[in-house]
Amino acid sequence: xxxxxxxxxxxxxxxxxxxxxxxxxxxxxxxxxxxxxxxxxxxxxxxxxxxxxxxxxxxxxxxxxxxxxxxxxxxxxxxxxxxxxxxxxxxxxxxxxxxxxxxxxxxxxxxxxxxxxxxxxxxxxxxx
Numbered sequence: 001x002x003x004x005x006x007x008x009x010x011x012x013x014x015x016x017x018x019x020x021x022x023x024x025x026x027x028x029x030x031x032x033x034x035x036x037x038x039x040x041x042x043x044x045x046x047x048x049x050x051x052x053x054x055x056x057x058x059x060x061x062x063x064x065x066x067x068x069x070x071x072x073x074x075x076x077x078x079x080x081x082x083x084x085x086x087x088x089x090x091x092x093x094x095x096x097x098x099x100x101x102x103x104x105x106x107x108x109x110x111x112x113x114x115x116x117x118x119x120x121x122x123x124x125x126x127x128x
Contacts, residue, residue: 077107080099084099087099
């Protein structure tokens with residue numbers, strides 16, 4: 001059942017009582033910190049936690065295999081960047097173009113794995 005805007009904002013009539021609870025295990029220092037933050041904002045610990053929990057949106061942690069892909073792709077990109085610098089020093093445009101294309105593919109792989117936007121590099125390379 002979706003929450004009404006009044007419930008989401010913590011403005012529930014006193015005639016309606018909350019009857020459900022959640023048990024949370026904390027270290028003593030965590031409990032103290034939450035209580036101090038609640039007092040500092042002028043609400044009870046329950047109101048503070050409810051407000052934090054209902055308003056905050058967390059993103060899902062990516063799966064381990066995607067993290068591995070990103071790390072491997074990052075290492076590959078680092079190696080390609082070093083190769084790019086060597087190609088510039090030797091003034092070998094063919095190798096430089098090939099390396100830059102490979103770097104763009106690595107960026108696309110990382111972006112695809114994490115649903116990120118990658119700027120169009122072709123427009124940038126035409127400005128040179």
